[in-house]
Amino acid sequence: MTKRTAEILKRLDETYGTEYICYLNHETPWQLLIAVILSAQCTDARVNIVTETLFKKYDTLEKFANADLAELEEDIRSTGFYHNKAKNIISCARTLVQEYHGEVPSTLEELTSLAGVGRKTANVIRGNIYHDPSIVVDTHVKRISKRLGFTKEDDPVKVEYDLMKVLPKDHWILYNIQIITFGRNICFARGPKCSECFLQDLCKAEDKRK
DNA sequence: CTCCCGATAT
DNA sequence: ATATCAGGAG
Known part of the structure; x- marks a missing residue:
């Protein structure tokens, strides 16, 4: 250096x-994962406004996994890209429930295999949740x-x-x-x-x- | 490379 | 009117 x-x-x-502060409000790892998916091309302030009510309505991963697509789209509409984000969140939640016992995985490979989770989102989880050195x-x-x-x-x-x-x-x-x-x-x-x-x-x- | 897309600041 | 916002997928 x-x-x-x-x-x-x-x-x-x-x-x-x-x-290690976090600008995206969350109480659980899966909430952070969803918040980061929502944060694509959107301010964290806007995401926090949406998740404030979203995480009360959908208070478990199972509720996201079984969510009605059109209804979830409306719930997250103001974050933009809401068709893709809603579809990805439901798919992602289903995979977490079915393949990972409702837990958020910790490796880059597992994380990026989830719908709507790319390298950036995966590294946020790795760093913020698991404290794995990641940029x-x-x-x-x-x-x-x-x-x-x-x-x-x-x-x-x-x-x-x-x-x-x-x-x-x-x-x-x-x-x-x-x-x-x-x-x-x-x-x-x-x-x-x-x-x-x-x-x-x-x-x-x-x-x-x- | 293109498309997805609403909210806000400039 | 346009740029920008904790990007990802086809």
Whole structure:
């Protein structure tokens, strides 16, 4: 790890702490799984509004497994992509009930075999639930990792491999959590607040704002 | 590569 | 009007 990388991680730790916080409200692993499926191209704030009532109406995995498709579509409509998400959630819930005794699996292979669960969602579960060192590459991580000069890739999987080489393993999970906060507060996709940024002197972004 | 798609900020 | 939001599947 370079001195510069170490300094960036140190400042992220100092600014945002080292706790594994989660922006998607949930009480169980399967609730987090469904929340992450819902979060595709949708703000976590919106997902939390939806799951607030959703998890009371469907309070077990079995209820999601036996849900009426059209009704579930309406229940999650405001998160967007609701046809696909509803179909995937029902299929995913059925697989968990039938093949996994209602438990959420912990390996990348098992997780990504579930409907609606791709690499990003699987890594959120691995990190947040099982504390398995895993790097989540979402829209924030991709954008900010490029600005910080940790990668030049556009493909999320290539970004993930680049970050594995750059970041120490004990920061893999934390990096994603801190970067989401950073992306929400300072390093926006549009018009980042570079003048107020605590990483400004270390940043290699070409789209810096004055 | 394209499609899925509503809510919000700019 | 357009960009963006904790992406995934065909």
